[in-house]
Amino acid sequence: MPSLSLRIQLDPEGRIGPGKIELLEQIAARGSISAAGRAMEMSYRRAWELVEELNTLFGKPVVERQTGGRNGGGARVTDLGQALIMRFREVEQAATAAASEHLAALQAEIDRPTDS
Template sequence: MASLSLRIDLDPGGRIGPGKIELLEKIAAFGSISAAGRAMDMSYRRAWELVEEINTIFGKPVVECQAGGRRGGGARLTALGLALVTRFRAVERAAALAAADHLAALQVEVERPAPPEAAPEPPAA
């Protein structure tokens, strides 16, 4: 079935898409940047770079980190991080709903067999 993938381009030059949102969702679920990265087959370094990129885009933290210790460290989404995930998923749902009929029509075209090729016409004499 045809589906829609969404990326939001923010001024100046920031981009938020399904990968960054999934990372934030996994940080919220696991309470850890490293665990979120592992769940996405991503290094801790790459996960941390993406979090820092999002922080830079918004000019404030989307993830709060707690230093390790006896209980270990951790991470959680800030109010902005939670709002970002919620708003992105809402835009994604609205876009998918608005595009549903068009996506279905495109899928029908993909599944429709191609018409048989006509025999070539002989060259003119």
């Protein structure tokens, strides 16, 4: 079945999409940028670049690094980052719901036998 992939353009240079949102979700779940990157088969450097891009884009931290004690540091998704995840997922669900009839019609066209 056809599906939507949502990207939200926030300014001429910045956008958010499913990859960045998944990265935030993984950081929230794992407490670490490096662990989140590994879970997504992404290098730590790339994960950190995306986090920095988001922090810069919003002008305040979406993810904060935590200096560690015995077990080392980590990272946490801020309240802003949690709100970003929630809003993106809500927009994604609303867009999918609004497009569902059209997506089903596209699938019907795909499934229709060809005219001979």
